[in-house]
Amino acid sequence: xxxxxxxxxxxxxxxxxxxxxxxxxxxxxxxxxxxxxxxxxxxxxxxxxxxxxxxxxxxxxxxxxxxxxxxxxxxxxxxxxxxxxxxxxxxxxxxxxxxxxxxxxxxxxxxxxxxxxxxxxxxxxxxxxxxxxxxxxxxxxxxxxxxxxxxxxxxxxxxxxxxxxxxxxxxxxxxxxxxxxxxxxxxxxxxxxxxxxxxxxxxxxxxxxxxxxxxxxxxxxxxxxxxxxxxxxxxxxxxxxxxxxxxxxxxxxxxxxxxxxxxxxxxxxxx
Amino acid sequence: xxxxxxxxxxxxxxxxxxxxxxxxxxxxxxxxxxxxxxxxxxxxxxxxxxxxxxxxxxxxxxxxxxxxxxxxxxxxxxxxxxxxxxxxxxxxxxxxxxxxxxxxxxxxxxxxxxxxxxxxxxxxxxxxxxxxxxxxxxxxxxxxxxxxxxxxxxxxxxxxxxxxxxxxxxxxxxxxxxxxxxxxxxxxxxxxxxxxxxxxxxxxxxxxxxxxxxxxxxxxxxxxxxxxxxxxxxxxxxxxxxxxxxxxxxxxxxxxxxxxxxxxxxxxxxxxxxxxxxxxxxxxxxxxxxxxxxxxxxxxxxxxxxxxxxxxxxxxxxxxxxxxxxx
Amino acid sequence: xxxxxxxxxxxxxxxxxxxxxxxxxxxxxxxxxxxxxxxxxxxxxxxxxxxxxxxxxxxxxxxxxxxxxxxxxxxxxxxxxxxxxxxxxxxxxxxxxxxxxxxxxxxxxxxxxxxxxxxxxxxxxxxxxxxxxxxxxxxxxxxxxxxxxxxxxxxxxxxxxxxxxxxxxxxxxxxxxxxxxxxxxxxxxxxxxxxxxxxxxxxxxxxxxxxxxxxxxxxxxxxxxxxxxxxxxxxxxxxxxxxxxxxxxxxxxxxxxxxxxxxxxxxxxxxxxxxxxxxxxxxxxxxxxxxxxxxxxxxxxxxxxxxxxxxxxxx
Numbered sequence: 001x002x003x004x005x006x007x008x009x010x011x012x013x014x015x016x017x018x019x020x021x022x023x024x025x026x027x028x029x030x031x032x033x034x035x036x037x038x039x040x041x042x043x044x045x046x047x048x049x050x051x052x053x054x055x056x057x058x059x060x061x062x063x064x065x066x067x068x069x070x071x072x073x074x075x076x077x078x079x080x081x082x083x084x085x086x087x088x089x090x091x092x093x094x095x096x097x098x099x100x101x102x103x104x105x106x107x108x109x110x111x112x113x114x115x116x117x118x119x120x121x122x123x124x125x126x127x128x129x130x131x132x133x134x135x136x137x138x139x140x141x142x143x144x145x146x147x148x149x150x151x152x153x154x155x156x157x158x159x160x161x162x163x164x165x166x167x168x169x170x171x172x173x174x175x176x177x178x179x180x181x182x183x184x185x186x187x188x189x190x191x192x193x194x195x196x197x198x199x200x201x202x203x204x205x206x207x208x209x210x211x212x213x214x215x216x217x218x219x220x221x222x223x224x225x226x227x228x229x230x231x232x233x234x235x236x237x238x239x240x241x242x243x244x245x246x247x248x249x250x251x252x253x254x255x256x257x258x259x260x261x262x263x264x265x266x267x268x269x270x271x
Numbered sequence: 272x273x274x275x276x277x278x279x280x281x282x283x284x285x286x287x288x289x290x291x292x293x294x295x296x297x298x299x300x301x302x303x304x305x306x307x308x309x310x311x312x313x314x315x316x317x318x319x320x321x322x323x324x325x326x327x328x329x330x331x332x333x334x335x336x337x338x339x340x341x342x343x344x345x346x347x348x349x350x351x352x353x354x355x356x357x358x359x360x361x362x363x364x365x366x367x368x369x370x371x372x373x374x375x376x377x378x379x380x381x382x383x384x385x386x387x388x389x390x391x392x393x394x395x396x397x398x399x400x401x402x403x404x405x406x407x408x409x410x411x412x413x414x415x416x417x418x419x420x421x422x423x424x425x426x427x428x429x430x431x432x433x434x435x436x437x438x439x440x441x442x443x444x445x446x447x448x449x450x451x452x453x454x455x456x457x458x459x460x461x462x463x464x465x466x467x468x469x470x471x472x473x474x475x476x477x478x479x480x481x482x483x484x485x486x487x488x489x490x491x492x493x494x495x496x497x498x499x500x501x502x503x504x505x506x507x508x509x510x511x512x513x514x515x516x517x518x519x520x521x522x523x524x525x526x527x528x529x530x531x532x533x534x535x536x537x538x539x540x541x542x543x544x545x546x547x548x549x550x551x552x553x554x555x556x557x558x559x560x561x562x563x564x565x566x567x568x569x570x571x572x573x574x575x576x577x578x579x580x581x582x583x584x585x586x587x588x589x590x591x592x593x594x595x596x597x598x
Numbered sequence: 599x600x601x602x603x604x605x606x607x608x609x610x611x612x613x614x615x616x617x618x619x620x621x622x623x624x625x626x627x628x629x630x631x632x633x634x635x636x637x638x639x640x641x642x643x644x645x646x647x648x649x650x651x652x653x654x655x656x657x658x659x660x661x662x663x664x665x666x667x668x669x670x671x672x673x674x675x676x677x678x679x680x681x682x683x684x685x686x687x688x689x690x691x692x693x694x695x696x697x698x699x700x701x702x703x704x705x706x707x708x709x710x711x712x713x714x715x716x717x718x719x720x721x722x723x724x725x726x727x728x729x730x731x732x733x734x735x736x737x738x739x740x741x742x743x744x745x746x747x748x749x750x751x752x753x754x755x756x757x758x759x760x761x762x763x764x765x766x767x768x769x770x771x772x773x774x775x776x777x778x779x780x781x782x783x784x785x786x787x788x789x790x791x792x793x794x795x796x797x798x799x800x801x802x803x804x805x806x807x808x809x810x811x812x813x814x815x816x817x818x819x820x821x822x823x824x825x826x827x828x829x830x831x832x833x834x835x836x837x838x839x840x841x842x843x844x845x846x847x848x849x850x851x852x853x854x855x856x857x858x859x860x861x862x863x864x865x866x867x868x869x870x871x872x873x874x875x876x877x878x879x880x881x882x883x884x885x886x887x888x889x890x891x892x893x894x895x896x897x898x899x900x901x902x903x904x905x906x907x908x909x910x911x912x913x
Contacts, residue, residue, distance in 0.1 A: 009715040010825075016707030021724075023704070024731040024796060027742035030752065034745055043748040045755045085636040092632040096625070104633070107640045113846075114897075115854015117870045118648070118890045121877055125654060125887070126647035145644050148636065168324050169357035171344040173371035173422065176610060176618035179345075183374065187361040199733070206735045208857065212874075225737045229744065229861050242738045253733045257726060335605035343622040346607045375607075425605050 028246060035243040040236055054236040064241060067224040074136060074220060075204040078143035082200045083193060085144070086151025094159035111146040119146065120213030127214070134216030142214035143207055147200040154196030154260070155189055162188045195260045198252035206249055221245065273336040275300045275426055275458035276321055281330035283316050290316040291327070292482035298426075298475075300335075303452050303459045305469040308479030309505065314462045317479070318428050321460065322351050335425055345374075350419035354431040356411045358403035364414050365390070365399030371422040389421040390414075392451075409440045416448075420455060429461035433468065445472050466506045470494060478502050495529070496593045503527035503595060510566045517592040525595050530556065532591035533568035535577070540586030545577045559585060655887035666883060674884045678892070683872070687892055690869040693784075694852040697791040698799075698845045704792065705799040705844065710833075712800075713807035728804075732797035740861055743790045747781035747862060754779075777864055787863035794858065795851050799844035806840025807833075842904045849900060853893040869893060 009017075035054065037047035058064055089108055093101050111119050123142050132138060166188065170180040208222035215223060221241070228238040276298040283291040291313040298304045306314040319325040320332060323344030332339050339347055350371070358367050365386050366373075372382035390396050393413040403411055412432065419427055432448070433441045449472055452459045463469050469476050470490040478485045478493065478501075486498045493506055503509035510528040517526045531554075534540075541561050549556040555576055557568045568585065570576070577583050609615050621628045657666050658673040677683065712724040731739070746753050757766045770776040770783060777783030810833065818828040856870025867875070869889055877886035 009711055013707055013711055013715075017711035020704055020708040020796075021727050023793070024727065027739065027746060027793065028731065028734060030745055031738060031742050042750050043745045044750045045745075045752040081639075085639055088632045089636045092629055096629055104637075107645070108636070111640070111644060113850065115850055115870070115893050117854045117856055117873055118651075118894065119644075121873060121886060121890060122644075122647040122651040124877070125883055126643075126650050129650060141643070145640065148640065163355060163357060165353045165355055165357035166359060168322075168344070169351070169353055169359070170370070170374075171324070172322055172349075172351045173374065173418065174345045174607070175370070175374040176343070176345050176615060177621050178614045178618055179374045183370070184359060202733055206733075206737070208737055209855075222735070222737050225741070226857065229737065229741060238741070242735075242741050245735045245738050249734055250730060253729060254726070257729065337605045339606060341623060342606055343619055345618075346609060348605050348607060 031239070031242050031246055034239045037236070037239065040234075043235075054240050057234075058237050058240040058244075061237060063219070063224065064221075064237070067219045067221045070136065070218055071205055071221040074139050074143060075201045077136075077140045078147050078204040079197050079200045081140065081144035082147035082151045083197050086148045086196060086200075087155050087189075087193060089148070089152050090155035090159055094156055095164075108149050108152050112149050116146075116207075116209035117213075120210040123210070124213040134214065134218075136218060138214045138216070139211055139218065139220065142210045143204040146207075146210065147204055150199040150203060151193065151196035154192045154199070158189045158192035191259045195256040198256040198259075202249045202252045206245070273300070274298060274333070275302065275335060276460065277333040277336075278317070278321075279331050279333075281317075281320060281327045281332060283313075283320060283325060284328045289482045291320065293330070294482075294484055296477055296484060296487070298458060298460060300458055301456050303449070303472060303474045304461070305473035305476045306460065306462045306479060307466060307469040307476050307506070308464065310464055312479035313482040314464075314479040315430060318351075318430055318460065318462050321426070322349055322428050323347050348422075348425045349428060350422050350424035350426075351428040351430065352412075352415045352419050352432050354434055356403075356415040358411055358414060358418070360403055362403075363399060364395070364401050364403065364406070367403065367414060368399075368418045368421055370418065385421055386417075389417040392420075393417045408435055409444070412436060412444065416451075420451070420457070424457060426458045426460060429459065431462055431464070434463075434465075441468075448472065470506070478505065480505075495591065497527055497595065498593075499595050500525060500527070503593075508567070511595075512564060512566070512592075514594060516562075516564055518589075519592065519594060521594045523594050523596055527593045527595055528566070528587060528591060530567045530569035532587045533559075533566060533570075533585050534587060535568070535570060535574075536584050536586045538584060540584040543583055543585045545579055545581045545583060547579060548576065559583075561585065651887050651890065654883050655891055657884045659882050659884055664881065674888045677885060678888050683889075686867050686869055686872050689866060690853060690892075691896060693788060693791065693868070694849045696788055697795065697852045698848045700788070700792050701796055701799040701848045702803075702841055702845065705796060705803050706837075709800045709803035709807055709840075713804045713810075714812070728797050728800050732801070736794065737857075739794055740790060740858055743786075743793060743862060744781060747779070747786050747789075749779040749781070751781075781862055782864055784864055784866075787859050790858050790862050791852050791855070795848040798847035798851065799841075802843035802847075803837060803840040806837050806843070810836045846897075846900065846904065850893070850897050853896060 033047065034043070036050045036052065037044075038049035038051045038053075039047055086108075089104065093104060120142065123138075123145070127134065127138055162185075166184055167180055170184045171177075175183060206222060208220075208226055211220055211223055212226070219227070222245075225238065225241060225245070228235075228241075232238065274297040276296070278294050278296040281291060281294045282289070294313075294317060296317075306317055308314045316325065320327055321334070323339065323342060326341075334347065334349060358364075359370065362370065365383065368386035368389050369377075369382040372385060377385075387396070387399065390399060393416055395410060395413055395417070398406070398410070398414075403414065406414065412435075416432075429448075433444050436444060445468060448459070461472070470493075473490060475487065475489055476493050477487045480501050486493060486502050488496075493502065497503035497506060497509065500511055503511060508530060510530060510533075511525050512528055514521050514524055514526050517528070519526060543559040543561045543566070546558040546560050546565070549558075550572065553572055554569050555572045557570060557577070559566045559568055566585075609619055654666070655674055656670050656672070657668055658671045659665070660667050678687075708724075708728070712721070712728070716724045745751055748754075754763075754766070757763050766780075769785070770778070770780070775783060775785045775788075777786070780786040780789075814832060814836075815828060818832045819825075823831065854870055856868060856874050859868040860871055869892055873886045873889045876882040876889065
């Protein structure tokens with residue numbers, strides 16, 4: 001228990017903390033305002049008027065749909081690969097102590113610790129050397145590389161909280177390795193994998209730096225946005241797409257948060 | 272008659288660490304057998320080897336005459352009650368208890384009936400729908416027990432089964448376990464570091480130290496005739512006295528004498544000076560100086576007690592002096 | 599008596615039963631099988647690509663044909679030391695320093711409040727309040743700042759409303775950091791960097807502050823330390839591992855970024871842009887590779903320093 005005297009924050013700290021949070025959130029909120037502006041050519045503030053017109057215009061743009069479709073496809077595939085590799089790694093690391101496990105953790109974290117541009121250019125020149133043509137698959141390859149870490153982190157944390165004797169207990173009661181996986185391991189790490197997978201999806205869906213290096217002519221949604229930022233064609237459409245992207249990435253993150261929080265609670269009780 | 276569990280020359284080494292180092296042990300059918308020793312003495316490793324969670328580096332294990340070398344735990348008809356209970360947190364109590372029958376392919380009605388019966392046996396009827404997290408420590412312990420015995424194992428292994436319970440509950444569970452074992456007739460092998468638990472529950476005890484078994488015997492043998500100084504110290508407390516002092520001749524140097532074996536007598540015996548008294552409730556511990564040798568005696572508090580500095584006479588039955596091997 | 603069940607159940611048989619038995623008998627083999635796919639992917643494909651890139655930095659480009667000469671030379675690295683290239687490196691590294699320091703200052707109150715005072719519902723609000731900006735789209739965040747910093751945008755409007763336009767103009771008139779408008783100034787670049795990487799500083803900082811026991815602060819004030827001294831001698835040293843961990847992120851991310859300076863800022867290049875330009879249109883992979891070595895070396899040095907300071911022990 002901490003003392004009552006100190007449980008109230010000083011006013012200056014409160015002010016600085018809330019100013020910091022506002023600094024983090026106001027810019028994103030601004031996106032929602034601009035998506036409905038009637039101004040077409042500039043970023044004029046305050047907006048001269050509001051309209052829903054651009055939602056309809058964006059809806060009818062085939063290039064946006066195509067980019068969205070590619071992004072969803074890439075993110076789904078990368079998530080599947082990341083789930084597989086991340087879980088395998090986490091299982092190996094947490095089930096046994098072997099020489100080199102530190103190295104393996106480092107290896108998993110490296111793609112996200114190194115600046116994206118290094119991962120990007122390294123993969124690009126490797127594809128060139130190996131004469132692999134750029135396609136959706138090369139994008140997936142790049143994305144999966146740095147998505148592994150989020151699945152891995154979630155899974156390792158859950159494995160750590162799942163008592164090792166549960167697996168012993170299952171085998172003791174007559175379940176072989178596969179039955180133990182199905183009836184004990186999977187239900188216990190399931191939500192962690194779901195959360196990790198959602199974060200991986202969000203990460204991949206949003207990625208632009210590595211993608212610019214591993215994509216050929218294909219445009220993912222972020223690449224489409226980057227194009228618009230560098231060479232604006234129709235600003236109001238970009239505004240609407242930006243808003244949609246914010247909404248699409250918020251949902252899995254909120255969901256992942258609630259799922260893991262639930263996991264924390266039951267996990268904590270069984271201790 | 273075949274032994275329920277037979278270990279011959281079993282070793283389990285982890286690199287240079289010899290967790291279990293050359294154990295020979297035979298546990299009879301229907302026995303309540305305790306593996307007793309300090310932590311790190313190899314008793315839990317030994318249990319894990321019998322269960323099959325770990326494999327011996329060398330040596331052989333047989334269960335009811337069948338070799339289990341290379342047989343995975345899920346094919347051994349042996350069940351374990353884990354120290355942390357290891358109840359599946361995602362399953363309800365009834366599904367936990369029915370797990371073993373479920374993975375073996377029993378029908379739903381069959382396994383639910385058996386699980387409910389097991390819950391009645393451990394006096395938790397109607398708790399089936401709860402989650403393990405909603406149970407108290409003692410209740411979880413019973414569920415873990417039910418989950419194991421519902422499979423009718425040939426041998427039941429218990430790893431420090433009462434370690435996490437408070438004293439009162441522990442004493443109650445000791446009795447229940449004993450009754451349960453008698454009713455079921457299953458061989459129980461249980462690991463404990465608590466000598467009182469081992470003495471009160473087990474038919475026979477194996478004392479572990481540093482990966483080897485020091486002594487095997489019935490509780491009263493172990494207690495009254497410890498074969499080494501380690502056993503004498505670990506099981507209860509003991510006066511370690513030179514063999515000559517006890518008036519014996521042996522090639523060994525030391526003998527043990529239990530404090531409660533020392534009696535205060537009116538006449539005869541040895542002259543002793545009372546150094547200090549330590550009141551423990553039902554008994555009193557008296558430090559004595561007997562011809563220059565320090566001895567502790569444990570006597571009932573319900574008798575006239577001497578004062579500090581008094582000169583008294585003490586005596587003991589020569590049978591209670593036990594010559595010990597080793598240093 | 600127990601019924602006549604056997605001590606050993608026969609195997610389940612079938613492919614699953616048999617392979618399960620095999621796995622149990624060879625735990626090392628099983629571990630190897632678990633690790634094989636991730637090791638192939640990350641250890642061979644990814645590390646292989648990185649090494650291949652590193653090797654290429656020791657090649658050079660033939661000035662006449664424009665093709666890569668595959669023989670060992672340090673020529674490309676000498677090229678890196680040209681004043682123009684050196685300028686890029688110095689600009690990028692000093693930006694990373696500025697961004698890291700300002701991120702630490704802005705992050706501290708948020709992290710401290712979240713760690714020390716936020717309870718229950720507010721804890722969740724703070725957590726999501728940091729996680730959502732962290733995970734929300736990188737490009738959208740940059741785009742939002744383009745909207746904010748534009749000449750006709752909200753910030754200029756705000757300054758005008760407060761009759762402070764003269765102040766903004768004065769700041770923009772400062773050489774190097776100023777420019778025509780905020781969105782094409784170095785100052786603008788730094789603000790956006792700060793904004794985008796701020797959550798990466800808050801999270802580790804908050805984690806390390808959460809491990810500071812409250813009674814330690816009470817002990818300090820009990821011993822007569824005023825709040826400033828408690829901060830200086832108790833909180834700051836204990837928060838150091840978090841600060842260093844956070845700075846690793848902000849530093850590394852700034853070093854490698856090429857999109858923010860491209861969209862918001864002056865036309866002067868950063869390392870990332872140079873890499874992008876050299877590997878792309880110029881086709882000078884060796885020089886691009888040599889440029890990527892700079893952040894790797896800087897980060898390696900940084901991590902080494904952090905390790906020497908014992909930052910990893912506390913993490």
